[in-house]
Amino acid sequence: MDKSILELLKKAGEFSEKESILLKNELQYKKLKKDDYLLEKGNTCSSLSFIISGSFYQYSIDLELNKNIIDLNVSNDWVINHKSFTTRKPSEYSIQAFEDSSIYELSIDAIHRLIAQSQSFLQMGKVLEESTSRIDFFDNNNTPDEKYNFILKNKPNLLQKFPQKLIASYLKITPETLSRVRKRIK
DSSP: OOHHHHHHHHHHOOOOHHHHHHHHHHOEEEEEOTTOEEEOTTSBOOEEEEEEESEEEEEEEOTTOOEEEEEEEETTOEEOOHHHHHHTOBOSSEEEESSSEEEEEEEHHHHHHHHHHOGGGGGGHHHHHHHHHHHHHHHSSOOHHHHHHHHHHHOTHHHHHSOHHHHHHHHTSOHHHHHHHHHHHO
């Protein structure tokens, strides 16, 4: 079995061999070019995607036309707009490829089919929880140092993939504050 599918299964839950095959059969492989949209603002998020290679950023655009980063995702991450996916309402955010990327996509209909075949697929809910817990961490009142340390500990590969401006926006701090934090933490 493809190494990236094994990573996907590990992150999604514990599945029997039969369940793993069911999941594999529901996955849709897609390639996206840099700047392609996985989800455009105003569309409803109807799938979750596992990144095989490449990276994505989820953002909104403010009144000054700045991109406010909501989430950053790299290889072996799940990417989803949680709120749109669970409420079935149009997304307030866009998800865009930061570089050429490949994903496995799992539609909401496929998830329902999988759950109908085995209750084990209810474990996939932890993918949704993971997507919101990280965002909540950055939106709460943590210090810039705490936020940066979180990335160093849990997602250091973000620092190699994305420019400082996007990292700062993700951390909800200015690029200048990020520079000071990086100097202090080194």
